[in-house]
Amino acid sequence: MDGYGSLYDLREVAVPTYQHPNVAGEENDYFDTLYEWTYRKHDILRKYVETFAKIKKNLYCVDAFAGRGQHRDGAHGSPLITASIAQRLRDEGKPYWLRCLNVEKDSQYYADLCEATAAFATDLVHNFRGDFAGHMTRLLAICDKQPALFFLDPFGVDGIEWKRLQPILTRTATTELLINFNVRYIPRLAGHVTSNAAAAHAKVRLLSEVLGTTTWIPQVISPGVSVENSLADERVTTALSTDATLGDRLTDIYKQQLCLHFPYVYHYPIRAAADGHVRYYLIFATRSEKGVSVMNDILCATEEQYQEDVERLHPSAPPPAAAQLSLFAAESAVSAASMTPAEAPVQCQNSALSRDEILLARQGHLKTAIQAAVQQAFQNHPHTPLTYLQLRCQLARQWFAQVKRSTYSQPLQELYRGGVLTWDTAGKRLPKDDELVYWAPPK
Numbered sequence: 227m228d229g230y231g232s233l234y235d236l237r238e239v240a241v242p243t244y245q246h247p248n249v250a251g252e253e254n255d256y257f258d259t260l261y262e263w264t265y266r267k268h269d270i271l272r273k274y275v276e277t278f279a280k281i282k283k284n285l286y287c288v289d290a291f292a293g294r295g296q297h298r299d300g301a302h303g304s305p306l307i308t309a310s311i312a313q314r315l316r317d318e319g320k321p322y323w324l325r326c327l328n329v330e331k332d333s334q335y336y337a338d339l340c341e342a343t344a345a346f347a348t349d350l351v352h353n354f355r356g357d358f359a360g361h362m363t364r365l366l367a368i369c370d371k372q373p374a375l376f377f378l379d380p381f382g383v384d385g386i387e388w389k390r391l392q393p394i395l396t397r398t399a400t401t402e403l404l405i406n407f408n409v410r411y412i413p414r415l416a417g418h419v420t421s422n423a424a425a426a427h428a429k430v431r432l433l434s435e436v437l438g439t440t441t442w443i444p445q446v447i448s449p450g451v452s453v454e455n456s457l458a459d460e461r462v463t464t465a466l467s468t469d470a471t472l473g474d475r476l477t478d479i480y481k482q483q484l485c486l487h488f489p490y491v492y493h494y495p496i497r498a499a500a501d502g503h504v505r506y507y508l509i510f511a512t513r514s515e516k517g518v519s520v521m522n523d524i525l526c527a528t529e530e531q532y533q534e535d536v537e538r539l540h541p542s543a544p545p546p547a548a549a550q551l552s553l554f555a556a557e558s559a560v561s562a563a564s565m566t567p568a569e570a571p572v573q574c575q576n577s578a579l580s581r582d583e584i585l586l587a588r589q590g591h592l593k594t595a596i597q598a599a600v601q602q603a604f605q606n607h608p609h610t611p612l613t614y615l616q617l618r619c620q621l622a623r624q625w626f627a628q629v630k631r632s633t634y635s636q637p638l639q640e641l642y643r644g645g646v647l648t649w650d651t652a653g654k655r656l657p658k659d660d661e662l663v664y665w666a667p668p669k
């Protein structure tokens with residue numbers, strides 16, 4: 227029993243029973259009820275941890291902001307979700323394991339967490355009381371050289387200051403990060419940049435500490451206005467408070483920071499199906515191409531489920547904010563290889579398209595993009611073609627969470643039949659992940 231059983235059953239027949247905020251849009255205590263967007267976050271974590279543990283053979287999941295383990299309505303929180311996977315892998319006699327290290331700062335939540343996880347073996351689930359960064363040395367010593375996924379899921383931004391993350395960022399063993407990046411709160415912090423009040427300075431400092439840089443300050447202030455002149459400048463203050471792109475621009479800066487340590491950094495918006503508004507971004511950072519592929523496919527399924535939830539909630543007209551992620555213009559990630567600032571996934575311009583039409587359009591654009599990527603790789607390095615996995619990773623920079631592996635099948639076959647590209651087993655099957663994809667048939 228994973229605490230989601232009833233939700234899964236109901237999802238088959240009705241709008242999910244998880245809750246939406248009250249009329250005023252205010253949430254009560256986070257742990258009172260499981261909101262539908264929290265369900266999506268948990269679902270992503272559950273699927274990724276399970277798959278990644280299998281791929282890596284063993285995995286530590288460090289839940290650095292673990293919470294109380296369970297919502298008061300009975301739904302499982304992240305620690306119980308991962309603990310259940312760890313236990314199941316053991317019960318099924320798998321030759322690999324998942325071990326869960328949970329950190330919780332609040333005394334009452336910590337006590338609740340211990341109670342919620344008491345039934346699990348201590349070598350599978352271990353809880354730490356206190357500040358996550360305070361336990362860092364011990365956590366890293368336990369993880370040692372094993373693969374580790376660090377799940378950073380704070381309230382707001384307190385606790386994820388850049389300096390505190392350094393030991394994780396510079397860890398040499400397989401390391402991945404899944405971060406709840408509060409893209410609603412962060413622009414509010416940035417908005418204080420034009421105030422001279424001491425409290426405003428503290429907020430600006432906090433944001434710089436989280437992003438690990440002050441370069442955001444001149445970047446968010448209107449071009450042509452100096453930082454000094456902008457202080458107390460009414461026009462800049464107004465421009466910032468109405469700037470809908472501010473959150474995305476700050477996210478890009480944060481992702482570029484992460485790119486200093488991880489070649490692959492992507493984000494996915496966790497939205498409320500009721501109004502389509504983004505609650506936060508989940509930022510995923512990895513050095514593993516396989517990790518990109520797995521997370522991408524999980525998020526494609528999440529996105530499909532989200533769109534179904536929106537349709538069930540709004541059968542006649544979905545709210546504009548809930549539109550599909552864009553097929554065409556999204557540049558939803560930056561990487562060390564291409565450090566162009568990314569736009570957030572923008573919304574599909576034409577939400578009147580049917581699912582089949584969207585798939586068709588996606589395949590058409592994908593075909594063009596595959597052709598361009600393979601051709602470019604060939605021109606840059608004629609003797610080192612891309613593997614199929616590398617190709618998908620490269621294209622995920624544009625279409626993360628939008629194009630799943632199976633969508634490649636049609637465009638690849640058409641490109642092969644058109645004599646544009648090939649691979650060793652072409653004509654028999656699609657390439658394997660490590661199979662090279664050539665520009666034009668090899669001589």
Ligand SMILES: C[S@@+](CC[C@H](N)C(=O)[O-])C[C@H]1O[C@@H](n2cnc3c(N)ncnc32)[C@H](O)[C@@H]1O
Pocket residue numbers: 256289290291292293294295302303304305329330331332335356357358359379380381384385
């Ligand atoms: C959003 S909740 C976590 C929810 C949980 N990850 C889940 O999905 O069920 C954030 C939790 O982090 C805890 N917390 C806040 N600051 C912390 C810190 N510096 N170290 C560890 N835990 C912290 C809070 O008490 C709270 O329980």
